[in-house]
């Protein structure tokens with residue numbers, strides 16, 4: 001291959017690999033694509049603003065300060081979507097159903113959790129496909145946390 005060919009080839013590969021239509025870098029996992037830590041921080045913070053005012057859910061959270069709970073949720077979601085694995089390092093295996101077993105999670109609790117989560121996801125104004133992917137997971141995860149059908 002001539003040097004000119006090589007250069008041309010390298011340029012084309014580069015274009016294919018990193019060039020989005022608007023010239024922005026593409027690639028990376030979901031965590032990176034949506035904007036990394038600040039986005040997950042905002043998601044958890046907005047969600048907990050809703051929890052703080054919720055008559056059904058707020059009493060489930062024992063701590064006066066919801067900050068540490070917001071941080072646990074943030075770390076878990078960051079890890080799930082391909083970000084830092086700090087959650088695992090600090091809290092071990094998630095075992096989320098087990099960790100939620102002390103709380104009464106009936107359909108009402110699930111719906112209220114999702115209501116606040118929907119508002120939090122909206123606040124991120126993600127591109128529609130990213131929003132849909134995140135939301136599908138959250139809905140499924142919330143339903144999997146149900147542990148009673150009693151009031």
Ligand code: HEM
Nearest residue numbers: 060061069072073076091099103105109110113141142145
């Ligand atoms: C369906 C309704 C849900 C309710 C009512 C609920 C409620 C709670 C409560 C009361 C806690 C304890 C607060 C704390 O000390 O951290 C908690 C913890 C947590 N929840 Fe939920 N939750 C729900 C769904 C979910 C879902 C769908 C996820 C994940 C996608 C999730 C992720 C977490 C995490 C990561 C923690 C911290 C676990 C730990 O490391 O101790 N929760 N949740």
